[in-house]
Structures are given as C-alpha cells and as structure tokens.
Amino acid sequence: MKHLKTNISIFAFVLVAVFTFTACSDEVKDPPKPNEGELITTVELTFTNTASPSEVSIFRFADPDGEGGNTPSETDTIALAANSTYALTVRFLDESKTDVEDITTEVLEEAAEHRVCYTSTAGTTVVITDQDANGLDLGLAATVATSNVDNGTFQVSLKHQPDVKDGSCNVGETDVEVAFVLEVE
Amino acid sequence: MRKLFALLVLCCGGMLAHSQVNLSGIVRDSATQAPLSLSLIQVGNLTVLSDEHGQFTLSNLTAGTHTLAVSHVGCKVKKVSLKLLQDTFVTVHLPHHAHTFGEVVAYGHLDDSEPDARLIQTVSTRRLEQLAAVSLSDALQHTNGVSFLKTGTTIAKPIINGMHSNRISVINDDSKQEGQQWGSEHAPEIDPLSAGSIELIKGASTLRYGGDAMGGVIRVLPALFNDSSYTKISLLAKGETNPNGGQIGLKVENHSKKLGLGHRLVVNAKRNGDAATSNYVLSNTGFAQLSGSYYTQYINGKSQLSLTASAFIQEIGILAASHIGNVTDLNRALTSDTPLISHPFTYTINPPSQRIQHYASKLKWKHKSRKYGDIILSYTFQNNLRQEFDNHRGTSDAALDLNLATHQINLLLDKHIESIRIQYGLMAEQQQNTFQGRYFIPNYERYKAGAFAIATLEKEKYLIEGGLRYDLQNTNTYRFVGNDLVNETFNFDGLSANVSGWRRVNHDLKIHLSAATRFRSPDINELFSDGLHHGSAALEFGDLSLKQERSYSLNAALNYNHNRWRVAVEPYFHYFQNYIYLKPSGEKQLSIRGAFPVFRYVQTDATYTGLDVDLRYRLASNWTAEAQAALLYVEDVRNNQFIFGIPAQRFSGRLKYTFAEKLGLQNGYWWIGPSYTARQTRVEANEDFTATPEAYFLLDTELSAQYRETPLHFSFGVRNILNTAYRDYMNRYRYFADDLGINFYITINYTF
Numbered sequence A: 001m002k003h004l005k006t007n008i009s010i011f012a013f014v015l016v017a018v019f020t021f022t023a024c025s026d027e028v029k030d031p032p033k034p035n036e037g038e039l040i041t042t043v044e045l046t047f048t049n050t051a052s053p054s055e056v057s058i059f060r061f062a063d064p065d066g067e068g069g070n071t072p073s074e075t076d077t078i079a080l081a082a083n084s085t086y087a088l089t090v091r092f093l094d095e096s097k098t099d100v101e102d103i104t105t106e107v108l109e110e111a112a113e114h115r116v117c118y119t120s121t122a123g124t125t126v127v128i129t130d131q132d133a134n135g136l137d138l139g140l141a142a143t144v145a146t147s148n149v150d151n152g153t154f155q156v157s158l159k160h161q162p163d164v165k166d167g168s169c170n171v172g173e174t175d176v177e178v179a180f181v182l183e184v185e
Numbered sequence B: 001m002r003k004l005f006a007l008l009v010l011c012c013g014g015m016l017a018h019s020q021v022n023l024s025g026i027v028r029d030s031a032t033q034a035p036l037s038l039s040l041i042q043v044g045n046l047t048v049l050s051d052e053h054g055q056f057t058l059s060n061l062t063a064g065t066h067t068l069a070v071s072h073v074g075c076k077v078k079k080v081s082l083k084l085l086q087d088t089f090v091t092v093h094l095p096h097h098a099h100t101f102g103e104v105v106a107y108g109h110l111d112d113s114e115p116d117a118r119l120i121q122t123v124s125t126r127r128l129e130q131l132a133a134v135s136l137s138d139a140l141q142h143t144n145g146v147s148f149l150k151t152g153t154t155i156a157k158p159i160i161n162g163m164h165s166n167r168i169s170v171i172n173d174d175s176k177q178e179g180q181q182w183g184s185e186h187a188p189e190i191d192p193l194s195a196g197s198i199e200l201i202k203g204a205s206t207l208r209y210g211g212d213a214m215g216g217v218i219r220v221l222p223a224l225f226n227d228s229s230y231t232k233i234s235l236l237a238k239g240e241t242n243p244n245g246g247q248i249g250l251k252v253e254n255h256s257k258k259l260g261l262g263h264r265l266v267v268n269a270k271r272n273g274d275a276a277t278s279n280y281v282l283s284n285t286g287f288a289q290l291s292g293s294y295y296t297q298y299i300n301g302k303s304q305l306s307l308t309a310s311a312f313i314q315e316i317g318i319l320a321a322s323h324i325g326n327v328t329d330l331n332r333a334l335t336s337d338t339p340l341i342s343h344p345f346t347y348t349i350n351p352p353s354q355r356i357q358h359y360a361s362k363l364k365w366k367h368k369s370r371k372y373g374d375i376i377l378s379y380t381f382q383n384n385l386r387q388e389f390d391n392h393r394g395t396s397d398a399a400l401d402l403n404l405a406t407h408q409i410n411l412l413l414d415k416h417i418e419s420i421r422i423q424y425g426l427m428a429e430q431q432q433n434t435f436q437g438r439y440f441i442p443n444y445e446r447y448k449a450g451a452f453a454i455a456t457l458e459k460e461k462y463l464i465e466g467g468l469r470y471d472l473q474n475t476n477t478y479r480f481v482g483n484d485l486v487n488e489t490f491n492f493d494g495l496s497a498n499v500s501g502w503r504r505v506n507h508d509l510k511i512h513l514s515a516a517t518r519f520r521s522p523d524i525n526e527l528f529s530d531g532l533h534h535g536s537a538a539l540e541f542g543d544l545s546l547k548q549e550r551s552y553s554l555n556a557a558l559n560y561n562h563n564r565w566r567v568a569v570e571p572y573f574h575y576f577q578n579y580i581y582l583k584p585s586g587e588k589q590l591s592i593r594g595a596f597p598v599f600r601y602v603q604t605d606a607t608y609t610g611l612d613v614d615l616r617y618r619l620a621s622n623w624t625a626e627a628q629a630a631l632l633y634v635e636d637v638r639n640n641q642f643i644f645g646i647p648a649q650r651f652s653g654r655l656k657y658t659f660a661e662k663l664g665l666q667n668g669y670w671w672i673g674p675s676y677t678a679r680q681t682r683v684e685a686n687e688d689f690t691a692t693p694e695a696y697f698l699l700d701t702e703l704s705a706q707y708r709e710t711p712l713h714f715s716f717g718v719r720n721i722l723n724t725a726y727r728d729y730m731n732r733y734r735y736f737a738d739d740l741g742i743n744f745y746i747t748i749n750y751t752f
Helices: A004-021 A104-109 B125-131 B327-333 B524-528
Strands: A043-049 A057-064 A077-080 A085-094 A114-120 A127-128 A141-145 A150-160 A173-184 B007-012 B022-029 B040-045 B046-049 B055-062 B066-074 B074-084 B089-094 B120-123 B146-151 B155-160 B168-172 B195-204 B216-221 B230-241 B243-257 B261-272 B287-298 B303-317 B353-369 B371-388 B402-418 B421-434 B444-459 B462-481 B484-505 B511-521 B530-532 B539-541 B547-560 B563-593 B594-618 B624-636 B649-663 B666-675 B698-706 B713-717 B743-751
Touching: A004 B371, A004 B421, A043 A077, A043 A173, A057 A077, A057 A173, A085 A104, A114 A127, A114 A141, A141 B195, A173 B327, A173 B594, B007 B066, B007 B261, B022 B040, B022 B066, B046 B055, B066 B089, B155 B168, B155 B216, B230 B261, B243 B353, B261 B666, B353 B666, B462 B524
Parallel strands: A077 A173, B022 B089, B168 B216, B539 B594
Antiparallel strands: A043 A057, A043 A085, A085 A141, A114 A150, A127 A141, A150 A173, B007 B089, B022 B055, B040 B046, B040 B066, B066 B074, B120 B195, B146 B155, B195 B216, B230 B243, B230 B743, B243 B261, B261 B287, B287 B303, B303 B353, B353 B371, B371 B402, B402 B421, B421 B444, B444 B462, B462 B484, B484 B511, B511 B547, B530 B539, B547 B563, B563 B594, B594 B624, B624 B649, B649 B666, B666 B698, B698 B713, B713 B743
16 A cells, blocks of 8 residues: 555656656747847948049948858958048948848947047058047048058958947957958059 | 754664673764764763764773763763663764864765765865855865866856866756856856755766766755754855955754654845956956745655755856957957956946846655665756846847756665665656847757666775666757758767775775766757857857767775874876867958957867875874865877866965864864965967966965854955965956955854
8 A cells, every 4th residue: 555655656746747848849949040139241331532522432341141150252352542532431231131231320329339440551541530429539431541552451440349438449349350451553 | 952862773793781882883963964073972981082984982881871972073062871781883963053163074975874986075064154155166165176167256167077067067966957057157056055065076986967977076965954843043144355245144944853844945145346356356247146945845754755946046247358359359458467448346237247047946755665775756847047248238138048948857766785785766857948139059959868777885894886877868959040940950878887986995094996987968069159159259160060978987086094194195087089179270260350260169089187185184183284286187189289278287285273262262263275276388389369377376364263152153264365466277367357366254154
C-alpha cells in the first residue's frame, strides 16, 4: 500500500512536469526579422563645385548587410578638380531594408550629441559650415578646398557624443568611419 | 532554543556489564552537518579534541552515567548526560550559532557524511554571512584555486582549473543554473545569502551534475533547519567606501519540530554608486540588486517535500569609457592613461548597462525507501531575462534582449549496501530561448537528457568510485537569413566516465586521484556568433560545423596534516580534443565603422596543466601563516601556440591571528594578506589589442569578531591597502581603466 502511494506520487509528479514541458514553443519558431533596429549602411557625399553649381558629384560607401557578413558593395573613389572649392553635404542611410531610411534626420535632431569629422590629405582642407544649438560644429555640411594634383585619402567619421560633446573629434563613440580614396585631378 | 542534542546511534560488539567502555563520536555543525574539528570534549577530568574529521575517542571510561561537555570556539560549553553501558558512538550536533570562525574553508570531504570521491571545498553558512556576499564571486574569495573572469567590479565569473563559462556548472541544489552563461560578461544569477553553503568541486571528480562541467562545479545548497522548534531573525548590513554603497539583508527562519515544517524567507538588497581606482572615478559602474527567496520544507516520516521560489533582479552599469564604436576609439582609449569619459561620482546608472532578472521555482521530494534507498525527485523552472542597453538607444530599446526559459526534472536514487554506495539517476530538460530586437543568437528550443550511474566502495583506508554517464541533446534553431526563416537542427550525444578515489596513507596523509573523460557540445554562441559583439571592437564569427569537444582529465590532491602543518597540493592535467575557443584570426574586415579585427571560433587540441597549492603553518597557538599558489600552463598543442585569455600565475599569503577574547571582542580573527599576480607572458605576439598588464601586488586585511556576549558579529576590512593602481589580465576593463583602488568595508550580522 505504501509502495503504491509512492508510485502514485512519482507518477503525478512526472505527469505535471511533462505537461509543463510540452507547453509553449510557438514563439520560438517566430523570431524577429533581422535589422529592424537602426543601422547605418551607407555614407553618401555630395560635392558641389562652388564656382559652377551645376557640377555635382556623389560618392558612396555602402555595406548593406552591416558589419560582418558580406564585404561592402560600394567603395567609390572621390575625384575632385585641383584648386577648386566644393560645398560638401553628407548623408547617412540605412539601405538594409526595402524602404531606405535617412539616418541623417536623426543626427540632425540630436545635433548636440553628434559630430561629423573629416580627415583629409592630398592638400585639401575641410571647414565645417554648420553648428548645433550650442554653437558647436556639427559637420553635416562643410567646404572642401583642393590645391594641386595629388592622391590621398578622405576620411569621414560620425561620432556619437552624448554628454561629452565639446566640438572636438576626440570624444565619444565612433558610429561611422570610412576612408575614401581621394584623387585630386 | 540553542540546544545541544545528542544521538546515541551505534552500539556494537562488547558485552554488557563491561566495567570499562570506550566512547567515540563525531561533532557536527547542526546547520551544515560539517564536522567540527578542534571541538573540546570533556568527561570528568578527561579531555580530548576532535580531529580534522570532527571525530574523537575517549578510552577506558568506567561504565555508568557521565556528563559529556562539548565546546567549540565561539560556543559556550554545553552538557549532556550519557549512560554508558558499552562501547558507544555519539553524534553531537552543535547549534549553528556556535560561531565557528576558525576556518574560512573546510578542506577535504567534510561536508558530507556519505562516502564520496569528490574533490571538494565548502564555504559555510557562517562564512557566507560574514562575507555579506552578494555574488558567487564574493562568496568564493580566498578559496584556493579559484580566480575570476571579470568585466569591471560587479560582473565576475569563477574560474576553476583555468576554465570558466561553459566549462563550469553552477548547480543549485541538484539542478543546473540556466542563464546566458556563454557570455564572458554574464555572471551567474545567484544570491549567496539564500544559500546554506557552497561547495566547490574541482575537476571531473563527479559525474552527478552533468557531463559538460570539465573545469568543475559550484554547488549551492540550501541550509538545513536545526532539529528543534524555533524562530530566528537575522539581519545583515554592509557598508563600503569603494564602490560607495551599502547592503541590507534579512533572513527569517521558522521551524516546528513537531509539525516537521520549516520556512525561510530571505530578502537582500544592495546598491552602490560608481567605483574608483586609485586615481579616478570609474564612471557608470553603479550597481543595484534586489533578490529574495522563500524556502519551505515539510518532513513526514520518511518523506520530505520542499519548495523554493526565488527572484533575482540586477541592474549593472557598464563603464562608460569601455563602450566603443571601433578600433580607432579603442586605440584612443589604449593610449590614454585615464578613461576618456570620467564624471564625478554618482549613483545613477546610465546606458550602457545590463538589466538581468532570474526567477526560479523548485519542487523537491525526497523519500527514504527501504528497497531503493533515498529517492530524490525534483522539478525546477527557471526564467532568465537579460537586457543589455547601449548609449545609442537608451533604456527604451535594448541592444540585446534575451528570454531563456528552462524546465528540468532530476531523479536520483542513492542506496547503500554495506560499504558500497550506488547512485543512479536521470535528468531531462526543455529549454527555449527567444530574443527581441537586434539579432545576436537565434531563437532555439533544446531538449536534453542524461542518465548516470555511480558506484562507490568505501573502506577505512581508501575509497574508490566509478561513474558512467550518457548525455544527449537536440537543438532546433530559428533565425532569419535575409527574408527566409531558417530552421537548423543540431544533435549531440556522448559518454562520460570517471574513476576517482582516495587513500589514507597514514593518519596525516591522504591522497586523492581522479581520472575522467567528458564531452561538451558547442554552445549557441560558438555556433552562431555573427558580427560585432556589443561594445567590443571585434567581429566574432561562430562556426556551424563545430563538433563536440572532449576532455581527458587527471586531478589529484595530496592533503597532509601534521602537527603545525596543513598542506594541500592539487595538481591537474586536462587534454582536450576539438577544444573550442575564440581565436584572433589576424584578418581585418572592412565595415562602415572602419576595419575590425576578426575573431573566429575554432577547434584545436589543447592541454591545461596546473597546480594549486595551499600551505598553512601554525606559528604559535594564536598565529597562523598561510601561503597559496595557483599555477597554470595552457597550450594549443595542435598549432603549438598559446591560447588567449588564460589566467596568469598567482601567489598569495596571509598572516592570521585568532583570539577567544580580546578587548571585549570574542571569537575573532584578524588577518593581513598580500597577493601577487604575475604578468601573463604566455600569449601570442600581436594577438591582443595591447600588451598584457604588468604584474601587481595587493595587500588586504580584515578583522572579524563577535561583540561581547551579544549576537552581534562584525567584520571590518580594507582591500588594496596600498591603493595600488593595477590592471588584471582577466578583467575586460583592462583596456580602458585601472582596477579598484582602496576600499574600506564593514559588515554587521545580528541574530534575534
């Protein structure tokens, strides 16, 4: 009799457990689609020659599947004319989805936390022409002046600087850093 | 009631009416069942001290009634009357509140009266309360042969035999703790205040707790109730300066002997602000933890039923300066002597941060059956929620958001047939992981099952144990590749086996040996990592074709106790086939954030050769000197290379003074201890982002005692007395900031 009682307890125990075991699991088979969050896949630079505003060149760097995965699909070489001045605007895009999202608007909304920085060689100089509400450089717009014919690099980086933005490029976290090959012809 | 009670257990041999009888017995802590060595047993004018196993013998007593007086450090003399008619063996349980401060860690196989081949160390309830430990790593401080893999100050994972994460199992009573343990910055979700004691089992000396714990097992046990009716309330408080903060814990325990019913409620809360190094504040390293558990136990004759429910909630700030976007940021951090972000001290926790919740409930049934021996059946449900936030999205949208639910059933049968003990059992587990938002590991559903059998033969001078275990698992993963939902299936199974045992060579020397083979299935991150790891400047790639890894392990221990010496020497050797690790590949991959170094999970063959040494020498009646060393050499033997992320050699020592009464303080100790951690030189050139940190020397001290005759007990201590600026190779923050500077702390325990 005692044994029977024991056996019944074990049986009940296992039964309860088995029920719990086999429950749920539909959620598992329905994972979220990738890249639903914010992702910057593309940097797009638009150079407008200030002497002839119809002369507009667009250069792009694009890695549509984000970090890792496939290698970047577009890595343009920037070609500029010697001894010229250009108005530069930059756009950051998310092209991982069918609806391309312009992240630049977010950067602009949070201008006080962001800074676009440029490092260029080959005798070019970059002067930032836009500022945030605190009067610190933002960098979505700039003037680029070239000098003699030369080759070099033109690096664009987007810094996220919440609470630490001081106008410099030496603080914060780097969200974008692309080094374009630069040819001044 | 603090009552001494004795059980008259065994009456053997000998005929009645002997005029002379022998009395022998064992003294145990009634709470932990740990034998109490150096207890003073007095009968008439005869006195004897219990030995290292709590045992004592008094020979040639006259038959008749005797008063047995038993005392131990921290416990008033308690008396019990015995009528001795023949040779008698008694088990004396000293109540828990005997303040048994003598040893931090009890060595040998002391916790368990059962024959056992486990290579074990136990941290007692008392010690856990003294430490006011909020994490497993706090609880295991100063345990020989344990070091920690850290992310800052609050996230720490124990390292045993050089191994951590997936190669160490944390077992809560008898079921495995299931969190996202694959991550190096994911600490085990355990509140030691709810625990009765913690066992540290090194190497592969048992197969009872799963086949994959190659490095060792940390087992958290609930406290036993005293064998009397009582209500006890304990309060615990801790305050410290670095990180500035405090902790309050409450333990309420009620036990009715008559009903066989006991309850225990534990609530523990901790809050601290930013920690500091010797030179600057570590911004955003605040910490908050709220944990609680309820345990109830009902004993009716031969059956025992217990129920546990626990909740654990943590919010941890991640050092602001450690969250970087790319290699340029990292290099800037590396070349800077101070962190690039340092604000004044605050309690506020901002992103980047982690929010972790762990809920568990367990139903356990234990029955003493004449036919099957002890039957232990348990069901455990655990739900682990992990959210990690970065400073891009704030706390509204987690960068990592995982929900892991686990159901487990464990069945164990444990039977003694004369000097043979047979244990066998089954485990079954169902687990499902789901994620929200950003992909890091896929959703999966996993079924695990295991069966084991262990046979132990114990004789007076030796013990030998053999075990066999079979484990299998089936995992189905679900993830999107592009727009396609992909379902992949992984099946792994394998055998584990071990032979362990010890031999008591003579009264002073005991030798322990263990040989085992085990296997571990590749974990989800090793298979599926694909891309940038949150906050680190590296691309990590898993490999879906990884095979299971197999270990062949040898663990030994030599324990020598003679006069003033107490020596423990524990060498070990592990050979791994298909050892899985994250290897820097040397490649760089271009992305929109610049070029990142690529790390890949690879398989190779590896060896772990190590030695843990613990030497203790009693200088005088109150003074003890201790020295510990932990040496480890790890090699990738297939490629003749060093392996990344292995702890450096460590040495520590301690000078300890114990006293029964001094300046109104009772049963206390004071110690001062230096520790030296060497530089890790066994690394491949240019593999890491920076050179390994320099060797460092630290000095700590602690005073602990009971205030007069009151139940007030306190500890006061200072860590890093010299305020040394140092970085540790096993701390991920070493790239960004120094480790902790000087810290003063005080812990108070009061029992009503």
